[in-house]
Structure formats: structure tokens, C-alpha cells
Amino acid sequence: MKIAVLQKGSTEQWIEQIVGNLLRLGVMLAATIVLIGGSLYLVRYGATLPQYSGFQGEPSDLRSISGIVADALSLRSRGLIQLGVLLLMATPVARVAFLTLAFTHQRDRLYAVMAFVVLALLVYSLIGGLAF
Amino acid sequence: MNTLEWTFLIWLGSLVAGFLGSLTGLGGGIVVVPMLALGFGVDIRYAAGASLIAVIATSSGASAAYVKEGFSNIRIGTFLEVATTLGALVGAVATSILSTRSISVIFGIILVYSGFLSVRRWKEQGEIPWESRPPDPWAMRLKLNGSYPIAVGSRSYEAQNVATGFAMMFGAGVLSGLLGIGSGAMKVLAMDQTMRLPFKVSTTTSNFMIGVTAAASAGVYLHLGYIDPGLAMPVMLGVLPGALLGARRLVCARPRDLRILFTVVLLALAFEMIYKGLSGGL
Numbered sequence: 583m584k585i586a587v588l589q590k591g592s593t594e595q596w597i598e599q600i601v602g603n604l605l606r607l608g609v610m611l612a613a614t615i616v617l618i619g620g621s622l623y624l625v626r627y628g629a630t631l632p633q634y635s636g637f638q639g640e641p642s643d644l645r646s647i648s649g650i651v652a653d654a655l656s657l658r659s660r661g662l663i664q665l666g667v668l669l670l671m672a673t674p675v676a677r678v679a680f681l682t683l684a685f686t687h688q689r690d691r692l693y694a695v696m697a698f699v700v701l702a703l704l705v706y707s708l709i710g711g712l713a714f
Numbered sequence: 715m716n717t718l719e720w721t722f723l724i725w726l727g728s729l730v731a732g733f734l735g736s737l738t739g740l741g742g743g744i745v746v747v748p749m750l751a752l753g754f755g756v757d758i759r760y761a762a763g764a765s766l767i768a769v770i771a772t773s774s775g776a777s778a779a780y781v782k783e784g785f786s787n788i789r790i791g792t793f794l795e796v797a798t799t800l801g802a803l804v805g806a807v808a809t810s811i812l813s814t815r816s817i818s819v820i821f822g823i824i825l826v827y828s829g830f831l832s833v834r835r836w837k838e839q840g841e842i843p844w845e846s847r848p849p850d851p852w853a854m855r856l857k858l859n860g861s862y863p864i865a866v867g868s869r870s871y872e873a874q875n876v877a878t879g880f881a882m883m884f885g886a887g888v889l890s891g892l893l894g895i896g897s898g899a900m901k902v903l904a905m906d907q908t909m910r911l912p913f914k915v916s917t918t919t920s921n922f923m924i925g926v927t928a929a930a931s932a933g934v935y936l937h938l939g940y941i942d943p944g945l946a947m948p949v950m951l952g953v954l955p956g957a958l959l960g961a962r963r964l965v966c967a968r969p970r971d972l973r974i975l976f977t978v979v980l981l982a983l984a985f986e987m988i989y990k991g992l993s994g995g996l
Contacts, residue, residue: 595784602782605774613954620721620947628718632944634750637757639939646937663943667767670950671932673774674925681792692856693789696796703799704930707806711933 597684604680608673612666619654619662626659646712675704717944724754725948731768732956736776737964738976739917740898741924742768742953744983756945763940764949766928769898771950773925775957776918783965785918787860790873790911794883794919795926798901801887802930809892817892818991825984828903832977852876862915863965871912879909890927893987898924899980913969917976 643649644664653661678701685694715723731745743765750761780786849872853859858873873879886900898920905916935941964972 597788598781598784601788602778605778605781609771609774609778609954613951616947616950619943620951623944623947624718624721627944628716628721630717632715632717632720634754634756634760634942634945637759639759640942641939644941644943645939660943663947664941667941667943667946667950668936670767670770670774671929671936674770674929677774677777678795678926681788685792693792696792700792700795700799700926703803704926707799707803707930708933711931711935712937 593688597681597688600684601677601680604677605673608669608676612669612673614666615654615669616663616666619659619664619666622657622659623663675701675708678704720754721944721948724750724945725952727753728768728949728952729956731949732772732775732953732958733960733963734956734975734979735768735772735898735953736921736957736960737917737967737972738898738979739902739920739924740976740979740983741921741928742772742949742957744979744986746949746953748986750945759938759940760942760945763935763942764945766932766935767941767946768949768953769928770925770932771953772957773921773923773928775954776961777922777925779958779961780918780921780964783863784860784868785862785914785964786922787858787862787911787915787919788922789856790858790860790905790909790915791919791922793856793858794880794901794905795923797880797883798887798890798897798923798927799930801884801889802891802927803887805888805891805893806931807891808888812892814892815991815994817889818987820991821889821893822984822986822988822991825899825980825987828899828907829977829980829984831907832903832973832980850874850876858909860915862912869912871915874910875908879904882908887927891931897927899983902976913973913976914964917972918964 643653644660650661650664650668654665678697682694682697682701685697727749731742734745735742746765746768747761750756750764751758777786853873853876858876861868861870882904886897890897901920901923902916905911905919906913
């Protein structure tokens with residue numbers, strides 16, 4: 583192994599910058615929504631006692647994408663937090679989707695296929711999980 | 715303790731989780747699960763849901779910095795993600811056949827052993843780069859090389875033992891599907907010990923990948939009602955700034971110190987797994 587002054591290809595760096603920005607944007611957006619929802623949640627429930635020793639599972643509206651979106655649109659605190667969580671969960675998916683496009687654009691067929699396989703498996707598990 | 719105080723304490727713990735998770739490449743889950751389950755008496759299913767959020771938040775939050783600074787290797791990450799996502803699918807199917815309790819114990823023992831290997835490496839050689847070897851033809855074909863920033867300038871590296879590393883990643887995926895953990899430990903170990911990548915590249919590329927592994931189980935967790943907004947909120951808002959602080963710290967940290975921290979957290983995780991397996995839950 584040698585100390586190298588090897589410069590990375592500029593397209594490579596271009597991908598790195600966009601992936602970094604994409605993740606940062608997703609995370610910031612998700613955190614902002616959770617922060618808003620969380621503030622409403624604490625105003626409403628801050629003085630109550632937390633109940634987490636037994637497992638009841640979440641109510642059905644907080645377990646599906648459509649239910650979460652509906653709750654968030656009517657500005658219910660728990661729905662808003664859950665929407666932010668959904669956005670956070672979407673960041674790795676968006677990242678893999680972008681890489682599929684970026685490798686395709688670079689005509690790096692091998693890596694485009696790999697990223698696509700990861701994306702397909704990821705979407706399959708996500709949708710399969712929701713329909714489980 | 716009312717909900718406000720409780721939320722604040724979980725936020726504080728999650729800050730630490732994000733910091734350790736992003737520095738070690740293990741994700742924030744290792745701290746979040748025992749903190750919630752043992753410290754706060756939260757049901758293990760809610761703790762697992764919160765841990766999933768911690769892992770994704772650590773991964774995406776810290777990766778934004780690691781990728782831009784040129785630590786995480788996107789190609790190595792993508793190549794190995796094929797193995798982990800395939801493995802995770804196999805693992806999820808295998809849960810109905812195998813006993814996860816004994817697997818937990820075996821996994822814990824493997825981690826203890828790996829911890830000793832990791833310790834031996836910095837004791838024997840300090841943290842000098844792996845010796846030069848003829849390049850692995852697969853690494854050439856798959857462009858599994860790169861360079862990462864060091865104190866002055868950058869240092870180039872190339873992956874070794876690509877096929878074995880890929881197989882280990884498949885195993886890491888199976889474990890994460892079976893046990894519902896991010897298996898960052900196996901990822902770091904495969905890249906560090908087998909593929910002989912520099913330690914910072916191993917941990918940050920693991921950090922890059924664990925978000926995808928965790929997101930694959932997100933659908934099931936949400937559907938089963940494990941993701942509770944009251945827990946998700948402080949965990950996510952704590953882990954994110956923690957992960958950003960960790961990412962900033964990693965840049966100037968000595969690889970040797972990172973390896974010591976990694977080994978300590980790894981051993982803690984090992985005992986957690988063994989305990990979980992023997993007691994049938996935390």
C-alpha cells in the first residue's frame with residue numbers, strides 16, 4: 583500500500599456529493615417534521631405517565647402509510663411523528679434508487695445492475711412487510 | 715416520571731447511541747435496545763422498533779458526512795449490499811425453521827472471538843496498513859479500491875479476499891434477517907479482517923450499508939405496530955445530532971483509538987446477544 587496522490591475521478595466525486603446531499607436533505611426534512619409533531623405531542627401528553635411496559639401495538643391508523651398520511655394531514659401529533667419516521671425510512675431507499683440511476687448514467691452496467699438488485703430486494707421486503 | 719422527563723432522558727441516551735454508533739459503524743441499536751428494555755422497562759418489541767429507527771438515523775445522518783468526505787466507499791458498499799439484502803431475505807424465511815435463541819448465543823461467542831482478533835491486531839502491529847499483497851483479480855474487475863483522507867493527504871487501498879468477504883456479508887445478512895439486528899459488527903469485521911480495508915473505511919462503509927439492511931425490515935415493524943411515535947421521536951432526534959458529532963470526531967480520531975472503542979462496544983454487544991439467547995429476551 584502506498585501513499586497516493588491519486589485523484590478520484592470527477593464523476594465519482596459528483597456521485598459522492600449528490601448522495602451526501604440527498605441523505606442530508608432526507609434526514610433534515612424527516613427531523614423537522616418529527617420536531618413539529620414531537621412538540622405538539624409533548625404539549626398534549628407531556629404531563630401524562632408513559633405506558634410502555636406491556637405491548638398493545640400501535641393503533642391501526644399508525645401502522646399503514648395511508649393512515650399515517652391522513653393523521654398527519656389533520657395535524658395529529660402522533661401522525662406527524664410517524665410521517666417523519668416514514669421519511670427517515672425512505673432515505674436509504676432513495677439513496678439506492680439514486681445510485682441505480684447514477685451508475686446507469688455513468689454506463690457502469692455492472693454496478694447499475696447491482697444497485698438495481700438491491701433496490702428491488704429492498705422494495706420487495708418493504709412492501710412484503712407491509713402486506714404481511 | 716412524566717412523559718416530558720421520560721422523553722428527555724431517552725433523548726439524552728439516544729444522543730450517546732448515535733455518537734457511538736457512527737464512530738464504530740455498528741449503528742445506534744446496541745445502546746438503544748438495552749437502554750429502553752432494561753433501563754426504562756419498555757416492552758422488547760417497542761425497543762426493537764425504536765432500535766430500527768436508531769440504526770437508520772445513524773446510517774443516513776453520519777453517511778451524509780462520510781460519503782462527502784470520501785471515507786465510505788460507495789462501490790464496495792453497493793457490491794456488499796447485494797450480499798446482505800439477499801442474506802436478509804434468506805434469514806427472514808429461516809426464522810420459522812431455526813431456533814433464534816441458540817443462534818443468538820453462537821453469534822455472541824463469534825463476536826467475543828472476533829473482539830480478541832481485533833485486539834490482537836492493534837496490540838501486535840499498532841495500526842499500520844495491511845502489508846502489500848498481489849491484488850485480488852476480483853477487486854480489480856469490480857473496482858473495489860479507493861483512497862481516503864488521512865492527517866496529511868490521502869492513502870489508497872484495495873480490497874483483498876473479495877469472494878470470502880462477499881460470503882461473510884451474506885452471512886451477516888442472514889443473521890440480521892434471523893435476529894432482527896443490523897449486524898453492523900459482522901460487516902465491519904468482514905471488511906476489516908477479511909477484505910483488509912483500512913479501519914475507517916470499514917466502519918464508515920458499514921455505517922453506509924446498515925441503513926439499507928434496517929430499512930428492509932421497516933415494513934414488517936411498522937405493520938406489526940412496533941414503531942411507537944412517543945419513543946421514535948426522542949430516539950430519532952437524539953441519534954441524529956449524536957451521529958453528526960460522531961462523524962465529526964471520526965475525521966481526526968486515531969484509527970487505533972477507534973479500534974479500541976469498537977472492540978469495547980463489540981464485546982458489550984456479544985454479552986447482550988449471549989444474555990438474550992440464554993434468557994429468551996432482554
